[in-house]
Amino acid sequence: MSETAGRAPDETPPCVVVRDLTRTYRSGRGAAATEIRANDGISLTVRRGEVFGLLGPNGAGKSTLVRQLTGLLRPDSGTVELLGHDIVRHPERAARLLGYLGQESTALDELTVALAAETTGRLRGLGRAQARSTAADVLEELGLTAIAHRPLAKLSGGQRRLACFAATLVGDRPLLVLDEPTTGMDPVARRAVWRAVDRRRAEHGTTVLLVTHNVIEAETVLDRVAVVDDGRVIACDTPGGLKALVDGDVRLDLVWRDEAPVGVPAVAALRERAECTGRRWTVRTTPEQARELVAAVTTGPAFAALDDFTLATPSLEDAYLKLGGRHGGLAK
Amino acid sequence: MTLLSAPPRTDRPTGGPAPLAPAARLLPSLAAVYRAQLARARVARIPLLFVATFQSLGILVMMRGVVEAGQSSAARSVVAGSSVLVVAFVALNLLAQYFGKLRATGGLDHYATLPVPAASVVLGAAAAYASFTLPGTVVTAAVGAVMFGLPLGQLWVLLAVVPLAGAALAGLGAACGLLAPRQEIATMLGQLGMSAALLLGVLPVDHLPQPVLWLRDLLPSTYGVEAFARTFAPDPDWAMVLADLGVCAGVGVLSLGVATWAYRRAVAR
Known part of the structure; x- marks a missing residue:
């Protein structure tokens, strides 16, 4: 398995380094409980400035992996390093290094789009005025200004997702971890997401770790992709490199x-x-x-x-x- | 086609770990959570505030059938109990449900991946829930005082009763919501707590059996009810009012501490 192919050159310093990550959880209750190995010795390296994808079917262990990277879940064994910080030992540091877009929006659902973005910015350590102006800029950038005063719960699934993505962007972070960010979005919203990602990468060298099971998206936006199956990384390469495996067919x-x-x-x-x-x-x-x-x-x-x-x-x-x-x- | 065309910037300094962004400080983030929760209430909770108030008004009307108007300990406890019940409904019951839902649906991840102190999230939400009970409590107390012929002059004491009883009950509600293993259990605990506040706060104490009175002493809302009830007396014993409010404050500190611990446990890594 190659870990080196891709656009970011080898000498680019790593942003995310995962080694032999293992996490099991129990399913069911009592005697019927079974142990499921959600991550089974995962190792991967994401270089700074890369858009790196985790691709795999539902239940492959992508979200479990991401929850360990974001400090939400402690691995049974293995190491996670974000920008030189040991996240297994200091999980609380993850929040000061990355912006995370999870799959759920319940914490923001009843807020207006503007307040969700502004509040998230304040909780990311920005002052009130700065949070407000940054939130306004991000909403403008993503084309959300017209619905800024509507509560998230009243929006369509794609608009709600875009509003949550906006909240993720308020308060600059060198790493963005996005768990299926474009689910339910129309093509206009999807393009807005990838434009915003692209801009941050060009201007700040932002690294993006993206969870997806959308093959077309993976092929078009990712520099490199790790294919996750049954809790293991079965391949890691550029989309072109992976497709070369089936070249000719x-x-x-x-x-x-x-x-x-x-x-x-x-x-x-x-x-x-x-x-x-x-x-x-x-x-x-x-x-x-x-x-x-x-x-x-x-x-x-x-x-x-x-x-x-x-x-x-x-x-x-x-x-x-x-x-x-x-x-x-x-x-x- | 590659949508992402910009080359990555790779000229950053590479020596040692990257600098950490500053964490959010306690008070500004508490204020941000408080403000967001209040705004949230405007969208989602106003119908429930009406329910809370009408429930208490309904209880006043019902109790008026069995308790005579005029200066009596029964009349005072009915009015004070119905008023504090609004606080119990919102701060204990609704907050338990809110945190139960947030925990069950993974909504806590949002806060857990932000550099925000646990106390800001818990205290901000608790303070917001407690403060939007104030209008309902005042309406219930005023209507109750008129119905039962009690003086209206001491309603200002609600400005102390609501935050202090609110702190105690909201802390309890948040802890229930965050500790319950399932969302349904959080809902059930919140509703049981509110039922207890209703029965033990509104019913006149003279007729309650001793074990129930012990139970009543254990419930933090009791001290809010007692404090408020005392102020309706012609010559209120302010020292006792202060003592009751002191108990509320103490329980508030304790229960909010437990809730903060429960929050940390719920987002445990």
């Missing part, structure tokens, strides 16, 4: 109108190796084979039964599956 998606025409020999043979989700069949294969398959399904009875088909170059999802991801895909 293509993905063919077939959607049938109704039942698949298994009477056609090519289709019957395909069923053995395709991943079938309802009427959608997905197969990863070489371009030559894909061409033959497309020819077979776009003629005769197979074509009559075909609703849609797409032929695509590999994505991070294909890389994840190739790496042995055990959850049948990232997007849930």
Whole structure:
């Protein structure tokens, strides 16, 4: 597993250094309780100024890892270092080094957007006037000024998420830890998020650790990505580097109108190796084979039964599956 | 396509650990939490404040059927008990529910990842919950005093009773909310506390059996009720009023201390 590939050069000092992090928790009660190893010896290094992603399906252990990085959870064993500070020994220092956007907004829900941002800034140590003006600037930057006086609870999911992201940005921090920041956002809001991240990185060298299971987002915004599966990092590289693992293959998606025409020999043979989700069949294969398959399904009875088909170059999802991801895909 | 086009700035000094941003100080962050919680109340809690006040007014009307108007210890405790009940409803019951919900839904993570002292979060929320009980308490006390023919001149003492009883009850409410293992249990504890404040505060003491009186002595709201009830007397015993308020203050310090400890425990790393 390579830890070095990426845009930030090797000599860039590390921002986050995690070594052999292990965390288990108990699930269930009494005799039926089972021990689940949410993080099983995770090691990774995020360099300063990188946008680094943790990609993996639900339950892979991404959030458990992030909670240990932010000082919310103590690991069973292993070390976490943020900008040279030992966070396992001094978890309270994390709050003075990073801005964290968690998945929940209940602490801010009944505040107006402006007050949520301003209060968060004050609790991050800013004075009243500074918190107010910084909050106003961030809301302007993210296009939230028009809804600044509306309570978060009355906003749509995407707007609420953007307002929480705004609160995360008030009070500069060298590291931003964002747990699925763009969930529910429309493309305009997503772009505002990535523009704001980009600006902070260019102006202040801000490092971003991003948790996501959105493959397209991971491919477009990340410098490097660690693929997390069953509590372990199964790969760590640039998105391009990971996709090179499946270079040469293509993905063919077939959607049938109704039942698949298994009477056609090519289709019957395909069923053995395709991943079938309802009427959608997905197969990863070489371009030559894909061409033959497309020819077979776009003629005769197979074509009559075909609703849609797409032929695509590999994505991070294909890389994840190739790496042995055990959850049948990232997007849930 | 790469949306992020700016190259990372990597010319920062690298020797030793990075400097830590300053932590938020106790009083400014307490003020910020207090202000945010008050604003929150305007959005979400006004209907509940009406409920709290109408509940107490309803109890006054009900008790008027069994207690004669005029200077009697029963009339004084009914009016004082109904007034302090508004404080119990909001500061104990609603605050227990608020912290219970915050803990159950992961909302505490927001505060736990900010460099803010635990006491600021707990005291700020407690102070806000206690202070928005004031209008309801004053309305209940004024209506009660008129209904039961008691003097209105001493209502100013509520300015001491509400914060002190509020501190004691809010501390208890916050501790319940933060210590309860599940959100439903936090809700149940808050409601039980409020029921106790209702029954033990409003019912005239003359007819209560001894074990119930012991229980009544254990409840912090009792001392707020007693202090307020004494001021309706024609010649109030101010030393006893002060002593009762002193108990409220002492319990307040203790319960807010426990709540602060419970907060630290709830966000334990």
